[in-house]
Amino acid sequence: MTAVAGRVDAASASGNGSNRARRGYASGRDDYLVRLRKIEGQVRGLQRMIEDDRWCPDVVTQIASTTRALQEVAVGLLNDHLHHCVMAAAKRSDAEAEAHLDEVAGTLRQVVRL
Amino acid sequence: MTAVAGRVDAASASGNGSNRARRGYASGRDDYLVRLRKIEGQVRGLQRMIEDDRWCPDVVTQIASTTRALQEVAVGLLNDHLHHCVMAAAKRSDAEAEAHLDEVAGTLRQVVRL
Amino acid sequence: MTAVAGRVDAASASGNGSNRARRGYASGRDDYLVRLRKIEGQVRGLQRMIEDDRWCPDVVTQIASTTRALQEVAVGLLNDHLHHCVMAAAKRSDAEAEAHLDEVAGTLRQVVRL
Amino acid sequence: MTAVAGRVDAASASGNGSNRARRGYASGRDDYLVRLRKIEGQVRGLQRMIEDDRWCPDVVTQIASTTRALQEVAVGLLNDHLHHCVMAAAKRSDAEAEAHLDEVAGTLRQVVRL
Numbered sequence: 001m002t003a004v005a006g007r008v009d010a011a012s013a014s015g016n017g018s019n020r021a022r023r024g025y026a027s028g029r030d031d032y033l034v035r036l037r038k039i040e041g042q043v044r045g046l047q048r049m050i051e052d053d054r055w056c057p058d059v060v061t062q063i064a065s066t067t068r069a070l071q072e073v074a075v076g077l078l079n080d081h082l083h084h085c086v087m088a089a090a091k092r093s094d095a096e097a098e099a100h101l102d103e104v105a106g107t108l109r110q111v112v113r114l
Numbered sequence: 115m116t117a118v119a120g121r122v123d124a125a126s127a128s129g130n131g132s133n134r135a136r137r138g139y140a141s142g143r144d145d146y147l148v149r150l151r152k153i154e155g156q157v158r159g160l161q162r163m164i165e166d167d168r169w170c171p172d173v174v175t176q177i178a179s180t181t182r183a184l185q186e187v188a189v190g191l192l193n194d195h196l197h198h199c200v201m202a203a204a205k206r207s208d209a210e211a212e213a214h215l216d217e218v219a220g221t222l223r224q225v226v227r228l
Numbered sequence: 229m230t231a232v233a234g235r236v237d238a239a240s241a242s243g244n245g246s247n248r249a250r251r252g253y254a255s256g257r258d259d260y261l262v263r264l265r266k267i268e269g270q271v272r273g274l275q276r277m278i279e280d281d282r283w284c285p286d287v288v289t290q291i292a293s294t295t296r297a298l299q300e301v302a303v304g305l306l307n308d309h310l311h312h313c314v315m316a317a318a319k320r321s322d323a324e325a326e327a328h329l330d331e332v333a334g335t336l337r338q339v340v341r342l
Numbered sequence: 343m344t345a346v347a348g349r350v351d352a353a354s355a356s357g358n359g360s361n362r363a364r365r366g367y368a369s370g371r372d373d374y375l376v377r378l379r380k381i382e383g384q385v386r387g388l389q390r391m392i393e394d395d396r397w398c399p400d401v402v403t404q405i406a407s408t409t410r411a412l413q414e415v416a417v418g419l420l421n422d423h424l425h426h427c428v429m430a431a432a433k434r435s436d437a438e439a440e441a442h443l444d445e446v447a448g449t450l451r452q453v454v455r456l
Binding site: 094 | 302333
């Protein structure tokens with residue numbers, strides 16, 4: 001909560017904070033960007049492996065590692081979303097919280113592939 | 115592109131492209147490269163979504179789509195590997211085929227996350 | 229920890245109704261039981277397929293169907309948990325809600341296999 | 343199609359031994375049955391957890407464990423299938439091996455959820 005308040009304050013100072021506050025992941029945005037840039041590098045590495053005719057199982061192993069890194073980001077974002085956006089909605093109204101949770105359920109089904 | 119020409123030359127020099135035969139995916143290499151470049155673009159798109167403070171569930175939905183595209187490549191590569199490398203090994207010796215299949219099983223466990 | 233202790237106390241104090249209400253899935257309990265009994269039947273069907281020496285890919289296809297049914301139950305339960313237990317906690321205290329969400333994140337990682 | 347017809351004919355002709363040998367998993371059949379009976383017990387345990395109003399995340403954790411056990415069986419069966427049926431087919435004809443591998447690819451996609 002202190003963290004949330006802190007982020008809102010910082011965001012207000014920067015002039016567009018309610019937007020960021022709503023997004024939930026703003027405090028960890030740089031961390032997510034670092035991770036996604038690393039994942040982008042992994043995908044370019046996969047292209048080089050294909051260009052170099054690398055052994056298929058080695059390429060597949062690298063794909064599995066990249067996929068896992070992506071899903072770590074997805075679960076982190078969902079978690080941040082629950083901690084920030086959904087909790088904030090729960091304080092405003094039940095209906096709003098329910099609507100958010102229904103959206104989370106749909107997103108979760110995509111992550112789990114149902 | 116230079117690398118491609120070089121490798122093709124090497125294959126021609128060796129008289130039959132056993133190099134390609136071993137890799138299995140060589141015939142579909144360009145297709146895999148196209149797909150991986152598209153996936154790289156998706157990962158860059160994810161970075162822009164984070165930079166633009168996009169709504170978490172939307173980002174997660176895009177991650178799920180990217181993950182699926184990567185796993186499609188993994189299953190395609192494993193399939194090509196079985197069709198080419200493992201089948202070729204099966205014609206050479208049982209021991210070699212068994213060794214390849216053990217490697218495939220280990221790779222498959224990584225893809226399924228066991 | 230406080231949240232967990234509180235939950236246990238509340239459950240002990242009531243012994244049934246509020247306990248169930250707090251479990252979240254109580255209203256859909258019969259539905260979950262029906263689904264799990266069907267899944268149990270699918271697992272017994274898998275045993276018969278093995279006993280009858282059925283073709284491996286057919287058995288694996290049935291396993292994939294059973295796995296999906298189980299994961300549908302898992303996602304349903306997580307969703308109910310968020311709608312009921314976590315929302316109720318959010319109204320009591322931020323600390324309690326945070327503790328619940330951390331638990332949900334850990335559970336979600338197990339479902340996604342991270 | 344030819345491969346499939348051949349398989350059915352061979353099975354009818356022999357009625358047991360070669361049939362089992364061709365199934366691939368026959369040597370480990372008892373092991374698979376033991377594992378599936380344990381999984382059946384896990385699914386019954388899940389029903390008791392629901393009946394006892396157990397804490398949702400605990401139920402979901404148990405479901406994740408059951409799902410993993412099922413997928414271990416699936417990967418084991420696919421692996422046995424490749425080692426036995428597909429390798430045997432590879433020695434008979436390329437066409438038969440290709441037909442088997444196409445079937446494996448389809449099964450694999452179901453396991454990975456593509």
